[in-house]
Amino acid sequence: MDRRTSLIAALTLAAGAATAGEKARTQLSGGIKVTVLYGHPKSPEDFEKYYFGTHMTLVVAAKAGKRTETSKCPPAADGSPGPYYRMFEIWFESQDDMTAITATPEWKKVVADVPNYATGGITRIVSKLD
Numbered sequence: 001m002d003r004r005t006s007l008i009a010a011l012t013l014a015a016g017a018a019t020a021g022e023k024a025r026t027q028l029s030g031g032i033k034v035t036v037l038y039g040h041p042k043s044p045e046d047f048e049k050y051y052f053g054t055h056m057t058l059v060v061a062a063k064a065g066k067r068t069e070t071s072k073c074p075p076a077a078d079g080s081p082g083p084y085y086r087m088f089e090i091w092f093e094s095q096d097d098m099t100a101i102t103a104t105p106e107w108k109k110v111v112a113d114v115p116n117y118a119t120g121g122i123t124r125i126v127s128k129l130d
Helices: 003-028 044-062 095-102 105-116
Strands: 032-038 067-072 086-092 122-128
Touching: 032 095, 044 105, 086 095, 095 105
Parallel strands: none
Antiparallel strands: 032 086, 032 122, 067 086
16 A cells, blocks of 8 residues: 555544544533542452442443443552542433433442442542533
8 A cells, every 4th residue: 555545544544533533422412421430449359359240230230321431540650559449430311311310229229339349439420521
């Protein structure tokens, strides 16, 4: 492939990515995102086992939100632990959608389960997407 063909291919891919990104932004615009930041647990092994074996099963059973994502926080650049151990995010269509979903018995089970594994505490942040 010559330089001109490479450039055209790269621009085509970039345009497609921009369109996909714009579509995602439009779909979630005006929605609500809840972020849960987990402090470092007493036993990371116990946390992970319970989180994925029990807690996330409850989240899936609640059939809530448009999208969920969980991630583990890496250490700081100097190798020390980061400020948080793990992060969970869930997106809702609107404030009303979030209020309705979090009022269900299934979601109340999710919330009631948090003290069973989150020995490092949590920080919850609710934000409006724009």
